[in-house]
Amino acid sequence: MSDGPSYGFDTLQIHAGARPDPATGARQTPIYQTTAYVFRDAEHAAALFNLQEVGYIYSRLTNPTVAVLQERIATLEGGVGAVCCSSGHAAQIMALFPLMQPGCNVVASTRLYGGTVTQFSQTIKRFGWSAKFVDFDDLDAVRDAIDDNTRAVFGESIANPGGYITDIRAIADVADAAGVPLIIDNTSATPYLCNPISLGATLVVHSTTKYLTGNGTVTGGCVVDSGKFDWSASDKFPSMSQPEPAYHGLKFAETFGPLAFTFHSIAIGLRDLGMTMNPQAAHYTLMGIETLSLRMERHVENAMTVATWLENDPRVDYVTYAGLESSPYSARIPSVCPKGAGALFTFAVKGGYEACVKLVDSLEIFSHVANLGDTRSLIIHSASTTHRQLTPEQQEAAGAAPNVVRVSIGIENAEDLINDLDQALTKATA
Template sequence: MSDTPNYGFDTLQIHAGARPDPATGARQTPIYQTTAYVFRDADHAAALFNLQEVGYIYSRLTNPTVAVLQERIATLEGGVGAVCCSSGHAAQIMALFPLMGPGCNVVASTRLYGGTVTQFSQTIKRFGWSAKFVDFDDLDALREAIDDNTRAVFGESIANPGGYVTDIRAVADVADAAGVPLIIDNTSATPYLCRPFEQGASLVVHSTTKYLTGNGTVTGGCVVDSGRFDWSASDKFPSLSAPEPAYHGLKFHETFGPLAYTFHGIAIGLRDLGMTMNPQAAHYTLMGIETLSLRMQRHVENAKQVAAWLEADPRVDYVTYAGLPSSPYAERAERCYPKGAGGLFTFAVKGGYEACVKLVNALEIFSHVANLGDARSLIIHSASTTHRQLTPEQQEAAGAGPNVVRVSIGIEDADDLIADLDQALTKATA
């Protein structure tokens, strides 16, 4: 497909990165289920290993099926390059890996997926890294949290679980002034509802497991680079600006320019961390992305109807959907996410923890699973599952209190979803 900026989103989600298979003419991207690739000759092999030529060496690093997915996601996000990996959690480590070092920190939003909070507050300590958690609505607190050892700011476009919408432009301005990149997890919004680079973000991560694949079949992650951050503007990012010993002193930013971060993600990140996406997972995700815009439109349409019904129900204390006119973030959602506030939100059930458990057990169409972004409607009680490892204070800060359930609204008939919630609420609050 020719590189043309005039193609619309619906066209790009089907065609970007894909070309007929040169060997067979196959129209759909084949699954290149292979470990290694034959070199033309010894010089070709040496050039690949020296990063003097782009090509395929070993499927831990690069694979033709995965390469199509990387190009497609980068195109949809408006980035210069992308690196796919084995999961969304892997993508977060991959995103931070070129930036961080012992003693460095990342400043993160308090409104994050519980697994991310655990990864940032506990696991990354083993690398000598640390995280500071700040309410991104308090920009002064964000500025104060960034210090000389900060290497990135991290937030979610539409936060899991509560559907909080981040003012990316405002946060990006703070990060820019401090000379550090803003990383946005765009999993819940997808590039159809939000393109973080257009609002000032430097890097984007995805759990491709969710809306991009859209069918609950495979796990995957992706890191996308805007190509706009100047890695050589300071000495904060030596992995990208200083000589790399493993490549005879090559300087990634000097050599690869806007693609420095992407090349580092493959040549160093995938090489040494090994968080590889398998080609079959890439194939499933490519097929899912072909209908992304259609699904997201329906997710948003259904979420608005279900959220409005829940808000009016006396058995419900509150609903957090930013797409409701009553939401404190309604104006921000309209301004920053004009196509909709996604399909993810929470609601509080009168009766607390026990009522939430009864509700989850009584539902028939909604599936009780630890996932989101499926074509099917999903529900989970975050306080007893995904956010269980957090303290009560952290649960409340993340919008996952004991009286709260998270719903990921699917693309079924909205009236059927409402009827299912109605009968389950009756049993839960009887």
């Protein structure tokens, strides 16, 4: 696409980053199923390895199919660049990797996906990193948690599993005042519903496995760079601001400017961590993104219909969908996600843990899976699965109490979804 007019989201989700294949004229982005690329000559190879020229070396680092996906997601998010990787969990580590050192910490929301809580509370300790979990609705608590060793603040735009909406602008202001980047996981919202960078986020991460692909076929992750953070403003980020020994003293921030984080994530992150996205996964995700806006509109419409019905059902204690007027987060929708509150939420079943298990086992249209963001409607009992490894206190804080189930509302007929829930609730609460 040309750099001329400013295109709308629906156009960009189809065209951004993609051009007809110069060799064949193929209109759809080909799957470049190759590990390596032939250099023009020795001088060309040396320039690529010295980061003096941009190009393809080896598919652990860069691949033409993946490159199109990176450009498309970066464009939709309003970033200057992006790096795709093997999963959403990989994207989180990729986002933190250039920022952290042993002894450093990240301040994270208590309302996060259970796997993220485990990754931050347990796994990153092996790198010498740590995490402080704070209620992001309490801005003073976030400020107090940030110390001299904090290198990032991390939250979700629409939190999994409860669908809670984060006041991204307020959290960004706190992070900015402390001189640290804000990382927002935008998986549940997608760039169609929420644009974290415009609200002050430095980096945006995605599990592309979810809504961006939308069909439950491949795993993937992405880190989008806003290009707006000054990595040289302090000595907190030496990987970005100080000489890099592996590249003869090159300074990423000085050499690449707004694209410093993106280049570092490829040249160092993918090179050494190897969390590579394969080109076939990129191809499936590119096809999924082509219909993102259409799917998200139906997801939101169905979620509102189903959540309203559940809220009025006497067998249900409460519903956490932020789109409902009763939600304490409904007031944030116009500023954070003006096109809707997504399609992920929880509801509490009268009868507790046992009733939840019966409900899950009695559904016919809803699929009982450890996934979200599919065209199909999905359900899971988080306390016995995705959040099972957490303490009861952590489960409560994350919105995954034993009497709660999480639903990801798909794009089926809403009446069919309600009828399926109705018959399953009857069996679960009999």
